[in-house]
Amino acid sequence: MSRTRIALVFSAAVVLTAGACAPQPGSTTSAASSSGASTAPTCTVDALALHEKGRLTVATDSPAYSPWFEENTPANGKGFESAVAYAVAEKLGFQKDQVKWVVEPFAHSYAPGAKNFDFDINQISITPQRAQAVDFSSSYYKADQAILTLDNSKFANATSLAGFKDAKVGVQVATTSYQAVLDQLKPSQQPGVFNTTNDEVNALKNGQIDAIVTDLPTVFYLAGAELDNAKIVGQFGYAGGTPEEFGLLLSKGSKLTPCVNKALDALKADGTLSKLSSQWLSASANVPALKP
Template sequence: MLGTAPSAGRIALAAAFALGLMTSAASAQDKTPDDPRLFAPGQLTVATSDPVFPPWMMDNDPANGEGFESALVYAIAEKMGFAPENVVWVRETFDQAIAPGAKNYDFGIQQISVTEDRSAIATFSDVYYQPQKAVVAMPGSVVGDATSFADLREVRWGVMIGTTDLDYVAQIIGVTDAAVYNDQVGLFQALQGNQIDAVATELPTALYLTAVQVPEAEIAAILTPDENDYGHGLIFEQGNDLVEWVNEAIAELQADGTIDGLVAQFLIADPDLPVITE
């Protein structure tokens, strides 16, 4: 016997029921390693630079859990429910990290400062660290006698392209002719070769630079904070709502003292360094 065709109302009701089941299943997976919003469900895919530098990461190996940012990523992953072996690293340049467009990972980490301009083309997590900036120079440099921004405008500066260090030297100190380098190696070689007098960089990087990479160099001063640099954040593809889940993990790590512990372990500074404020 032929049956009657289902009514439009019954079809709509069945479709709504099926959609509800699918939504419920997806919701049950949210904020788990099987979250469908992940770039590759089952793993946390994280981007960083190549190479990576201490004290942020050690031995050019982000997967070893050593260094401030490597250890932080694994602490975040644990809060999110990922085993260490399910954290997968990819590499990209700094310019690629801060460029707009699709990203082949969940979030990136490589001392990326949160700024208004960058926030217009990418999504950032809450700030996980607010570094000070430092001036690095060779012993006997004229930089050692500087006590003001006016003095600092008289020296030859070198900065790395695409960084807030470049913005700081140009916009805050007021230097319009700083030499720009594509990577840290070229920047530090220029300092050693007396092609430039001073380098602006974040204090933790300056500490490692003067201890290991260019041990004959010294930190000449600490600089006043840049109000346009809100601190380091994890970078996501614009509109990626995984950021809420990651922010929950960062908040937990701040509350339980984990981040403070990592700062103390990897990013300790000399409190007696001179400070130039303007």
């Protein structure tokens, strides 16, 4: 996948909740950890429980795709999730050169056990199942699922989720998109599962699949930067119409979780998350909502 930033300018922001006109980053979810919530956390750098003393270690997958990261370089501060990570770091008291990035494959991130990072930021949806093994922060972004196909596909003019019953749909491994496809598209054949978004795009080009399902911002990027003949068919909510919520992932019972939540609360309150969302994830609201 190309690492060059594509300036995708659209007419309005993604409609995420009734009456909203821009991506609304950050709302506390029931799956988010409440570790340490009973007392006010001490969140000075010296007091933080860190993987490496005096340094904030942040994880994400590789390759790191736009619009979440740019140029496959998380440390450059470009892209929504890179910018959010550095904003959280600043609220915690770290300078940019005190942030260290490490690679953590998406499917490994929420496995039980010790972590080699302080938090992971990688479009990881907060779910009760995952929260049994790891901590999640409150959410920093919400997004619907969307369906992408080629403009000459027989599915390009589908007006409902049922229209994809006979489609071969591609999803990325270990994502909530897989379950969303099973629950709401209910295809007659099992979805094709791919290791990376790049693999999904190649499969679509080669006719191995008929459509891709992933979050709406990523669909906009793929349609604008990776495919010349793509069509965004529509969007749909996950889990009964509720948009997916992305959270920072921490080790289970991490003493850092309440401090990360405190930092995110401050970023919501001062408008930083909204500003970063508008800067990096602005997208068209003119994508039809697909009903069952």
